[in-house]
Amino acid sequence: MTAYRDTYVGDLDADAAGKTVTIAGWASRIRDQGGVAFVDVRDASGLVQVVIAPDEVPELADVARNLRREYCVKILGEVRARPAGTENLDLPTGAIEIAAKTVEVLSTSQPLPFQLDDAVETDELVRLQYRYLDLRRDRMAANLKARSRVVAAIHHNLDSAGFMEVETPTLIKSTPEGARDVLVPSRHRQGHFYALPQSPQLFKQLLMVAGVDRYYQIARCYRDEDFRADRQIEFTQLDLEGSFWGQDEVLATIEAVVSDAVEAVRSAPLDLPLARMTYQDAMDRFGSDKPDLRFGMEITELSEVFAGSEFKAFASVVEGGGVVRAINIGASETSRSHLDGIIDRAKELGAKGLVWMVIEEGGEVRSPIAKFLEASELASITIAMDAGIGDVLLLVADESREASEVLGQLRLDHGRPAGHENLSFLWVTDFPVFDVTPDGGLVPAHHPFTSPRSVEELRESPETAVANAYDLVVNGVELGSGSVRIHDPAVQQEVFDILGIAPEEAHQRFGWFLEALRYGTPPHAGFAFGIDRLVSVLQNEPNIREVMPFPKTQTGLDPLTSSPSLVTAEQLAELGIELHPEVRETLEAHPAE
């Protein structure tokens, strides 16, 4: 095939016996028996055992002694069946071995900073510092491969379905809405800044105006918010939009794409169509707009039981328009300290308090508030909660939204399966236009180009108005969201107005976009989902860094290249930028950082 090899080791099996091959790869492990020696050679396709036998090839006598792990080698030899009894069933190529005739070291390796096998976990900072070595490990190589397959499946599906891939700019206009922008200073226009896109949202809508009809892009996106296991400053989305479309077309398209992507990694497609649930239903039953449906533990309404009870703390909440709700987390630890820990967690989540109940042997209810409740009230609770002996119930009294969200999180704390062996996809539909803040204020739940189900509804009762917006969820992970867009400039203007964006302000920020809508904009709708999140779930990884080749740490550092870094005074001067004195002082105090 090339001057370096004619065979990938992963292609070798019993049928290859007798062939003379040339392979190239890395010496993964060397087992020197004093005479005969075995070298596991790894290439991108797999691993094969090479035998170095001095009694057969005398000139190789010292070769094994001078080999070290991760030396890059080229080996010519004959494939042969392993002697009976020495086959390795754990290895795909374990039926055969390569008897080396020549061994050429293409490149030596220093001792590694960490081991590439899974014998010991390695600190992630060290892994990232030597990411090029980390990526040689089976786990990471498999993740890269899975990611490539997912992306290939997406391209194949959408290309076949008539979508056009269009690139949009990555140096764009900053808009203050949403996440913090990553800014890039302009040299030609000092004091002016580009932003890196949080998503290609407005450009893809312009493409609809442009008549592209069906657009998609595997797009890099940037959001300068704090890092999490599922969030990095830069990440990748499948971005997609179609003209003369509504929600049904978007969902069907995304379902087909995701199913193909899943099949590419998990070998089986999804059962379509995927389950759907309204936002209201998800919040009421699971206390989350991204419920994990792999387990039950649904939220139960107990307001009626407490409305007239002697436990005044709860009764008064109900009287004041609040609710009492609970989950049954099943048989679990019932020690006082553990239950107190749950109370602390509930407070961290914003609950005013939490009451636990334990169903004891014999059906007695142990709880700090048991003495305030009638036997009939306790019975109502255990029946409503379907509580059996040993079960632990967690009760929260609060405003409806707060109570549900706290219980939703506690539900995850106590019920969520580890990992992602099974996949439970779900559409959440009918999102509200606004989120209501604790003090009663309204903040847009989506970008302001999302079409409301009805403009009249939006105008008359904005707090309950429903948007044509939908999210895709898998195992409690929000993969992405989309909506039917506004295509009528008059509606767009009105929505800006209701969202509290003044006409002049809207014109200043989005005038160019409103102008575009005035030229025969087709009805359109779309979606975007995170490739990193999807692949991390499919690969059963705990965070998206494991499926990104070169991710950053929680403080935005790339330990491999040490970016971000200082730049020269000249570079700053060209941009008309000067560091703030406080920043300079800090830098002088810590010159190494």
Place this chain on the structure above:
RNA sequence: GGGGGCGUGGUGAAGCCAGGAGUUCACGCCGGCCUGUCAAGCCGGAGGUCGCGGGUUCAAAUCCCGUCGUCCCCGCCA
């Protein structure tokens, strides 16, 4: 912005609560032995400013304060 975990030879961990000589274990590394191993085995060896700074103490990896880094979570993420 806040809460929590972690930081000990190249890697991973134990030691810390209850202060007493850089102690231990596994892997790796170097050398020797070994002709069918496959996480090879056996023998020997090297390798550490216990993240950094300060404090308490006769004495600090261990206790206290600060700081840096990292991971998880809350906030934030239209």
